[in-house]
Amino acid sequence: MKFPYSEKVLDHFKNPRNVGKIENPDGKGLEGSPACGDMVAVYLNVNPETLVIEDIKFESYGCASNIATASIITEMAKGKTLEEAKNISWKQATEELGGLPTVKAHCSVLAVEGLRAAIRDYEEKHGLVSEKETTTEEVVRRRLKHVMNPMAGLDIIRTELVTKIEINEGSVRILIDLPSDHQFASAIKEDILEKIESLWDVEEVKVVFTE
Amino acid sequence: MEDKTAYFDNSASTRLDERVLDAMKPYYFDTYAVATSEFAYSMGIDAKEALEKARSTIADSLNASPGEIVFTSGSTESSNMAIKGVTSALKKKGNHLIVSKIEDFPVLNTAKALEKQGFEVDFIEVDDRGRLNTDQLAETITDETVLVSIQHANQEIGTLQDLESISGICREKGVLLHTDATHSFTRVPIDVQKIPVDLITIASHTIHGPRGVGGLYIRKDTPLNKWMDGGFQEFNLRAGLENIPGAVGFAKAVELVTEEENRQIKALRDHLIERISSEITNVILNGSKEHRSPHNANITFHYVEGESLTLHLDMRGFAVSTGSACFSRSLEASHVILGIGGDHERAHGSLRFTFSRYNTLEETDAIVDAIKEIVAQLREISPLYEKK
Numbered sequence: 043m044k045f046p047y048s049e050k051v052l053d054h055f056k057n058p059r060n061v062g063k064i065e066n067p068d069g070k071g072l073e074g075s076p077a078c079g080d081m082v083a084v085y086l087n088v089n090p091e092t093l094v095i096e097d098i099k100f101e102s103y104g105c106a107s108n109i110a111t112a113s114i115i116t117e118m119a120k121g122k123t124l125e126e127a128k129n130i131s132w133k134q135a136t137e138e139l140g141g142l143p144t145v146k147a148h149c150s151v152l153a154v155e156g157l158r159a160a161i162r163d164y165e166e167k168h169g170l171v172s173e174k175e176t177t178t179e180e181v182v183r184r185r186l187k188h189v190m191n192p193m194a195g196l197d198i199i200r201t202e203l204v205t206k207i208e209i210n211e212g213s214v215r216i217l218i219d220l221p222s223d224h225q226f227a228s229a230i231k232e233d234i235l236e237k238i239e240s241l242w243d244v245e246e247v248k249v250v251f252t253e
Numbered sequence: 254m255e256d257k258t259a260y261f262d263n264s265a266s267t268r269l270d271e272r273v274l275d276a277m278k279p280y281y282f283d284t285y286a287v288a289t290s291e292f293a294y295s296m297g298i299d300a301k302e303a304l305e306k307a308r309s310t311i312a313d314s315l316n317a318s319p320g321e322i323v324f325t326s327g328s329t330e331s332s333n334m335a336i337k338g339v340t341s342a343l344k345k346k347g348n349h350l351i352v353s354k355i356e357d358f359p360v361l362n363t364a365k366a367l368e369k370q371g372f373e374v375d376f377i378e379v380d381d382r383g384r385l386n387t388d389q390l391a392e393t394i395t396d397e398t399v400l401v402s403i404q405h406a407n408q409e410i411g412t413l414q415d416l417e418s419i420s421g422i423c424r425e426k427g428v429l430l431h432t433d434a435t436h437s438f439t440r441v442p443i444d445v446q447k448i449p450v451d452l453i454t455i456a457s458h459t460i461h462g463p464r465g466v467g468g469l470y471i472r473k474d475t476p477l478n479k480w481m482d483g484g485f486q487e488f489n490l491r492a493g494l495e496n497i498p499g500a501v502g503f504a505k506a507v508e509l510v511t512e513e514e515n516r517q518i519k520a521l522r523d524h525l526i527e528r529i530s531s532e533i534t535n536v537i538l539n540g541s542k543e544h545r546s547p548h549n550a551n552i553t554f555h556y557v558e559g560e561s562l563t564l565h566l567d568m569r570g571f572a573v574s575t576g577s578a579c580f581s582r583s584l585e586a587s588h589v590i591l592g593i594g595g596d597h598e599r600a601h602g603s604l605r606f607t608f609s610r611y612n613t614l615e616e617t618d619a620i621v622d623a624i625k626e627i628v629a630q631l632r633e634i635s636p637l638y639e640k641k
Contacts, residue, residue, distance in 0.1 A: 045564070055564065061634045076598040076637055079558065079577065079586065083636040101636035105560040105577070109634070225596070 048140035051110040058109050060116035062099045069167070071159025073188060074152045075233055080104035082112050084156040088164055093124045100156065104149060107142050111150035114138050115157050124161050124170075130154065148196055155188060177241045179207045182214060185237045189230065198230065205252075212245035214238055222251035259616035260572045263459065263548060263609035264408055264436055269502075270461035270610075276505040277463065280498035288495050289486065304497050307504035314507050315453065316444040317470055323487045324500050327467040328435040331454035332359035332402075334469055334491065335431040338477035339400045339452070340367060343429075347397030349373045353385055355592040357408040359454070360433050364402070373397065381594045382541035383412030387422055394426045401430050405453075406437035409576060409589040409605055410540030411549025413441060420449045429475065435459060435467075437546050439510040440518075451475050457499070461610065462506030466499030518608045519547035521617050525606060526550050528621045533628055539590060539603060548608040551576075553590075553599045554624075556638040557631040562604060565627040571620045576603040 045052055064085035074081040082104060087097035098120050100112045115135050119127040132154045136142050142150055165171050175181060183199060191201040198204050198218070206217035216234060220227055231249045238247045260268070280303060288304045290297025305319065312319045325331045340350060352364045354376045361376075368374040375393050379385050385403060394401070401423050406413050416432060423430040431452040434443060438455040445453070453470035457463055471477060471490070483492025529536055535555040554562065559577030566573055576587025577600065586600035595603075606620075632638040 045567070052568075055561070056568070058634065072636065076596075076601075079597055079601040081636055101634055103556065103635040103637045104558050106564050108558075109561060225591075 046143055047106055047110070048142075050114075050138075050140045051106065051142065054110035054113040054139065055106040058100075058102075058113040060099050060113065060120070061101070063101060064097060064099050067160075069160045069162075069164030071156045071161070071163055073156040073159055074104070075190060075229065076103060080108045080149050080152050082108060082153050082156040084112070084116070084153075084160040086160045086164055088124065090168070095119050095122055095124065095127055098157075098160075100153070102153075104152070105146070107146035107149040108152060110139055111135050111142070112153035112156065115153050119157055124164065128158060128161050130157065174242055177209060177214070177243050179209060181241070182207050182209065182216070182238060185241075186216070186234065188237055189233045191226075191230070198234075203230070212243060213248070214244055214246070215248045215250060217250050218252070220251050221253060224251070227251055258570050258572050259612070259620060261606045261608065261612065261620060262572050262574045263612075264605065264607035265574060266458050266464065267461045267609050268611055269463060270506065270509055272509060273462055273502045273505045277498040277502040280501050284497075288497065289484070300495075300497050304495055304500050307497075307500040310504035311455070311468055311507055312470075314439060314442075315455075315470055316446045318473065320488065321445075321470055321473055323469045323471060323491050324495060324503075325467045325469055325491060326465055326496070327458065328357075328433065328454045328456040329359040331456070331467050331469040332431070332433055333363050334480060335452040335454060335471075335477075336360065336363045336367070336400065336402055337480045338490075339429055339431070339475070340372065341478040341480065342476035343399040347395075347399045349375070349395055349397035349399065351375045351377060351390065351393055351398060351401045351403075353377055353379055353403050353414075355379055355383060355407055355409075355589045356402065356404055357433060357435065360402050360404065360431075361588075379412075379592060382544070383407050383410050383539075383589070383593045384541060384544060385414055385419065387415065387418045390419060391422045391426070394422070394428055398426070398428050401428055403430070403432060404436075405432045405434040405443065406441060406546035406549070407540065407589060408436050409587055410551045410593065411436070411546040411607075412540040413437065413544040413546055415544070416443065416448050416450060423451075424449045436549070439507055440515055440546055440548055445470065445472065452477075457503035457506055460506045460510055463499050463502040466496050466503045468503070514610055515547050518610070518612070521612055521614060522548060522550050522606070522608050524614065525617050525621060526552070528618070529624065532621070533625055537599070539593065539595070539599075550606040550608075551603060552606070553595070553603040554628050555598070555602055556635045557628055558601050559603055561631055562602075562624070562627060565631075566620070566623060569623050569627075571616075571623060573620075574605045574607075575601075576605065577601040 067085035068088045069086040071084045083101040085099045098116045102109045187197045191198045208215040284299045286296035286300045288301040291301040308319045429451045433454040435456045451472045456467040537553045539551040559575030590600035
């Protein structure tokens with residue numbers, strides 16, 4: 043049988059490592075949404091003394107690239123410190139898997155983002171984020187790269203759905219090039235709120251759709 | 254089961270029937286002349302006769318006249334020929350075209366291409382089962398409308414349109430009707446004497462005939478400009494040397510489809526739907542239950558992603574298709590599932606099973622057993638499943 047994936051991708055897809063959920067994890071990250079077709083959750087248990095990832099598990103609602111990348115990422119991150127794990131790149135994960143079809147890049151990036159989100163969650167909860175970065179347009183833009191445009195399977199920044207970002211004394215206003223009655227308007231809005239409201243200096247987020 | 258794929262993707266293509274190949278062979282090795290040589294030598298006459306006999310057989314299956322069938326290279330060409338040919342011929346009458354939102358790509362993308370050239374196109378909605386609202390169709394037709402193109406059976410969810418009502422409305426309003434019958438031809442009969450449809454796209458590859466051959470039924474006196482220039486073949490409507498072995502094979506394939514076979518295919522399909530619906534939770538049958546082509550089942554398995562499901566099935570020797578975006582190179586989810594009001598999650602978890610004469614009860618049971626296991630396994634690792 044022939045498949046569009048490497049042997050290693052297929053192996054991790056068929057027998058994913060570290061699958062499941064950690065109850066009361068030290069850190070947790072959730073990326074993607076059912077609307078865009080891929081979703082991954084990463085759970086961490088971290089040694090508070092050494093900051094080494096002692097246990098890591100994932101759950102995936104996704105395609106082969108997504109499952110295989112999440113699986114290999116958990117193997118790569120286990121036993122590493124948070125700092126080391128943070129630096130695991132999508133490129134390294136892909137190389138470790140023996141390559142992935144280019145068209146499937148976004149499905150696998152999500153797994154890497156899931157790991158980073160879980161690490162960030164741990165750091166925020168444990169007061170490890172030393173410098174509080176001021177929310178700028180750049181920061182918002184970076185976070186919005188994690189909000190998918192379900193119509194394209196790519197994020198809302200790359201697909202130019204975001205037309206304007208305004209930040210004024212803790213209030214963030216994001217203009218989206220979609221009518222408010224569009225079938226994905228509420229899903230996108232919800233996702234944006236989740237990503238931006240958690241910023242420390244943001245008090246209010248307004249998502250404005252074009253009429 | 255391990256060394257042989259159980260194939261449930263017969264709307265994509267079917268296995269060629271050996272009897273079809275046997276019928277075609279002489280036209281590759283013995284009678285290989287082209288039909289246009291009929292006045293030059295006897296092999297040309299034989300070739301011409303074979304071509305016309307094939308045309309007759311296909312015309313009979315629609316209760317049409319042989320002069321109303323043009324052979325093409327397949328359904329994509331047929332639909333292009335119908336839509337571009339009619340809109341071009343009736344340019345002076347108007348520039349409005351109506352198609353449904355869930356048409357297959359040959360119709361949808363031809364309509365979009367015409368729209369770019371300045372044509373007015375209405376892509377009309379269907380209900381949650383994929384059926385067109387005929388009142389809405391009637392309201393959308395204007396004095397400018399020159400053609401309505403509504404498929405017979407949908408390529409993904411198998412929903413059958415009410416061609417009788419649709420053609421009645423078009424006839425009443427004086428507008429031509431084209432129907433893409435690629436996924437219903439011979440499975441759900443159309444009698445052009447009873448249903449006043451003007452153009453019908455038909456194909457060979459969906460009924461165990463050869464690929465690269467199809468046809469277009471063109472009701473007598475339908476205005477149509479040729480859109481491919483060259484020789485004078487096919488009533489001067491379609492230039493290019495005739496694919497005689499293809500036409501002969503197509504006709505043989507049409508002859509081989511029987512009512513009994515359609516009943517058997519439907520019984521297998523119903524067995525699959527019945528077992529999945531009763532043995533797996535959180536599933537939906539997409540499309541209409543009663544107005545449905547007999548060989549199609551399209552089912553969403555919630556909380557799992559279609560590409561993962563199809564890949565696992567492939568590893569176990571089953572071939573199916575999915576509406577998941579991850580399955581397609583364009584990363585776009587099925588426009589049909591979205592068109593019937595489904596969300597992306599529903600499209601992502603949908604599987605299309607299409608049956609043919611070669612499917613068996615044994616492999617139908619085997620695929621259901623495999624799906625049960627794989628769906629349970631994928632739901633186990635899905636972050637969505639337990640939350641709901």
